[in-house]
Amino acid sequence: MQATATKLKGRRGDSVLFDNLGFTISRGEALVITGPNGAGKSTLLRILAGLLAADSGEFLLLGDDGAALPVLEFAHYLGHRNAMKRELRVQENLSFWKSFQRSDSGEGLSVDEAIDQIGLTGVAHLPFGYLSAGQQRRIALARLLVSHRPLWLLDEPTAALDKRSDRLFADLVRQHLEAGGLAIAATHQPLGLENVRSLELSGIHSAASEEVWA
C-alpha cells in the first residue's frame, strides 16, 4: 500500500499556503508535517482526507495490487476536535464509531481492548463530558483503534496530552506502522520512530492571483 501526493496546491482565501507539494510513503512509514502556526498543516491534512478540495494536484492511495483505493474509506482523520458526544458514555461513543466506520481492511479492537490500550481502563461507563481534556483526547485516539483503517491522518494528535501519554501515543503509532499501516501527522512531538520522513511547510504565503482589484 502506498500513499502518493503529487503537485498539491492548497490555499486559504487568497493566499496560497503550499504549491507543488509532493511525497510518497509506503507501508510502515510515517510522514510528519511541521511548520509554524498558520503554515497550512491542518489545511493539508483536510485536503488529504478529502474534506477540502485541493486547488490542483491529487492525493492517491494505492493498494498492494496497484489499484486506487478510496481515501474516504481507508483513512482515519483525527482533527482538532475529538468527534465524541459529551452526553454519551465513553463506551457508547466508541461502539458507535466502531459500527459506523466499518472497514473492509481488517478487524479493529473491541471497545474495551481499545480503552485498555490507551491506558484508561475503567472509564467506559462514564459520560465523555466528565473526562479531563487529556483523557478526552486519549479516547479520541481510541477511535482509531476500534475500526481498522490503514492510513491515519492526525492533526496535532498530542494536544492536551501529558508526557506519559505522549509516549503512549508514539507506541500506538509504532504498532500501527509495524502492522503495515501508514501515518501522516502534523505534530511537533518527536515520534521516536525510524521510518519517519518529515515535510516542512514554510509558512511563506504568496498571493493566489495577480489580479488587481480596481
Place this chain on the structure above:
Amino acid sequence: MMALLRRDLAIATRSGGAAMLGVLFFLAVVAVIPFGIGPDLNLLARIGPAILWIGALLASLLGLDRLFQADREDGSLDMLVMQDWFSLVFTVFIKSLAHWLATGLPLVLAAPLLGLLMNMGATSTGAVMLTLLVGTPAISFIGAVGAAVAVVLPRGGLLVSILILPLAIPVLIFGVSASYAAVTDPDPFWPPFMILSAIALFFAALGPVAAAAALRGASD
C-alpha cells in the same frame, strides 16, 4: 446506520436534549390561544386545526439548526462527510429521521391533548393527528437542507427558519385543508391529504440529496 439512529435518539433524550423542547413550545403556543381568543367554544373549535398545525410547524422549526451544527462543533461531522456520496445521502436521511422521531413524533402524540384545549371533536382531532403524522416528517426532511446550508454559521437558527418557511408553507396549507375537510361536509378529505403525502415523499427524497450536497460544499 442503525447505530447512528440510536446515537441521535439517545442524545435527544438525555439531559439537555432537544426532544422535550419542541413539545413544550407547542404546548405553550396552543395553550395561550384560548386565553387570547376568549371562551367562544365554537370559534375555538373552528380555528383549532389551524392553530395546532401552526404550533406544530413552529415547534418543528425550533432546534432544526442544531441538526448538523452539534456534530460540527465536536468534530463528528468530518467523519460523517468522509463517506462516499450514497452513504452521505443515507446518513443525512437517517439523521433527519432521528430528528423527526425525537421532535416531530412527540408533537403528533401531544396533539390530542391540545385538541381538548381548543374544544375540538374526536374526528377533527384524529384528522389533525393523521395529517401531522404525514406532514411533520416533510418539515424535518426539507429542514435538513436549511440546517446543512447554515451549518457553518454560529447563529444560523434564524436563517434556517427563513430558508425553510417558504418550503414548509405548502405542507401547512394542505395539512390544514385536509384537517378541515374531515369535519366540513362537502369538502373531500382525500385530495389534500394525498397531496400532503406526495409533498412528504418528495421532500424525503429531495431533502437528503440537497443537504448532502450542501454539507460537501460547506466543509472548511
